Amino acid sequence: MEARVAAVLILLVSVHSSDGEVHFASYYGDNMVLQKSPERAVLWGYGPDGAQVSVSLSGPTAQKNSLITVINGTWLVTLDPVEAGGPYNVKAATANSEATLTNVLFGDVWLCGGQSNMYFQMSKIFNSSWEMAQAVNYPHVRPFMVALRKSKAELTDLIQVALPWSVPTARGISQFSAVCWLFGRYMYETLKYPIGVVESCWGGTPVEAWSSTRALQQCGLEQNDSPVIKNSVLWNSMIHPLLKMTIKGALWYQGESNADYHQDKYNCSFPAMIDDWRMAFHQGSGGQTAQDFPFGFVQLSTYKKYSTSDEFPNIRWHQTADQGFVPNSRMPKTFMAVAMDLPDDTYDAIHPRDKQDVAYRLSLGARAVAYGEKDVAFLGPFPSHIQSSPLYVNVTYDQTVTVTPSVGIFEVCCSENKTMCGPDFHWVAVSILDWSSNTVQLLTSVCSLNEEVVALRYAWRDWPCDFKACPIYSSSGILPAPPFIIQRDSAAGDIWESS
Known part of the structure; x- marks a missing residue:
């Protein structure tokens, strides 16, 4: 397995650098959203060793060229702060080649992670046809989806992209995360500037798969005791490659798979994962992503109507570090959408179709916690x-x-x-x-x-x-x-x- 991972890593670099041309990394593309000011967006890519790469930005506000040397096949530059808006063209050029990103907007970038309820697609929600038809009315909300791939080693770049950055259409978002898309849409309606939504999730996965070994060690979980569930394999391939991306915040919908797997550790493993993501994105972006970036999550909805099991109640409690509410002293700058009152017993009980209320409740938390709106009620009674x-x-x-x-x-x-x-x-x-x-x-x-x-x-x-x-x-x-x-x-x- 290690040999195959190494081969993938070699392939990723060789595809981009062996031809002697300059390229952007996998998750940059036309129509993308880069993080607006006061943060600074980070750009990186591939090129021939020793080449000088000139990176320029043209659009409503131009920036002077930045000149960077390619080292070990990669280059990286941090742009000056750019206010929300666009469109822009971003060009990376050497003496012999150039690569250009067109129709780029600056706004807020939100990363959406978790398992099947975050993966749950727009085409499956209540009133899906109407909801998808609205996509064309939100051209400044741009989706991007990471492909489902695993790795036993931390990767620098994505193995594959499932949906490149795009201007939304009904068909284009039909397979996109409903919670992620609707959240972006609701935030755009409030903020009135571009929103980028990045989906990186996989159904049926525990928190351990999305956590680094470093985070798992905080909870005594670094030793994997399951022959089926592999620790860190999705962190390695679907989160770690994104660390250089400057983001505004993250959303999370997961926990079902931990109802019967290390349930008693979730009050440690989930907060530890949040802490670790924050540290890693802050360091990976050269300090541009806030070291305490806002993190919103969905408290588990429902599964078995007449069950007397404590599994889901325990996970709901552990999602708050056993305090019942967030933000709290263990989980600062977090917000939660309660979803236990949104069951759906006529479809697929563990996958309720009402993702509109889930996303709206998340948007209330984001407005209060991430954007500091003082008059927004986002906490249920406690x-x-x-x-x-x-x-x-x-x-x-x-x-x-x-x-x-x-x-x-x-x-x-x-x-x-x-x-x-x-x-x-x-x-x-x-x-x-x-x-x-x-x-x-x-x-x-x-x-x-x-x-x-x-x-x-x-x-x-x-x-x-x-x-x-x-x-x-x-x-x-x-x-x-x-x-x-x-x-x-x-x-x-x-x-x-x-x-």
Whole structure:
């Protein structure tokens, strides 16, 4: 296998340099979006060793030629900052050859990664024909797709491109990631300048495949114990080659494959991957990609309607580093789209077709976290204070809530231990007794006389509610409350504090 990887690496370089001509690397092309100011876009490519490459930019704002020497078959230049807009032509030339990129725009570049729900295509979503027909109305939202390829070694360039940078058409985006495209479209509607969306994802893959050995070591996962799942093989071939690209931020939709593979490590492996991506893109771009670039993700939706398994609830919790919400101290500058209220039991349960709401909720998080809009609500309600008595529990939320009475989605842990959930615990569904603008009162007289309520959880099921029918939403009715599990602090008496 190592020999084949080496052969691929040699082929990649030889294809671009042995003919003595200058070329751009694989993920540059006509119609592309380069990162706008204040960041600086990085360009690189191939050429004959020792040749002088002149790189120039022509368009609304011209830049002076940069002269770079080809070393070990490659050249690299960092442009001066360019404001959003275009179109531009970018030319790389030697004394004997030149390569030109045409119709290039400057804007914000977002990388979209993950597994099948990020890979889920525009042609499969609800109202797909109409949604794809809208593509021609967004010529400044430009898609690019990395081909599905693996490698056992870190690659400098992509093995293959599935969709080159393009001006969008209905047919052109039909096989593109729906979440990625719709997010780019929603962001363009807000920002009114070009957006580049880069899809690099693969269905059925765990977080370990997208993580470097360096990141896996942080969680004790560098030793692969599965004969089927290979660590780092997609990081090597589908993320590492992109590190020189200056990006604004990243989106992620993954976790299903970790529901039964290193589930208990996901509260470490996912935040560690984010940290590592941030470090690697910052270094790879020569400091142009922010070292804390914004990272948005989708909390898992649903799978099995009547399942009593904790696999999906546990992963949802671990996606937040076991804090229930983001951003938080372990996961700064992140944002999350809750999706557990978007099930689809008439199609393919693990692949809900409503990707519009997912992308819209991500766009709200991006507007607040990545772009600093102060008046954008992007967080669903989360408990700020819990107080209990023998008959009830009052849950006070951090914002005004919309409440629909429901039985079963709240559960209490009844335990004779009286201090914590242990071997003698059991969870019991409780009813919403009353509510106010930001408080929900739960009837908890369900525990036996020798038991006390020692923990509370919400929506702790694979499929907690029907479509947009969870009981707790933001005051607007748009943002569902995320699931939580909170233990009573025995030292605090009847007052609990959420993490």
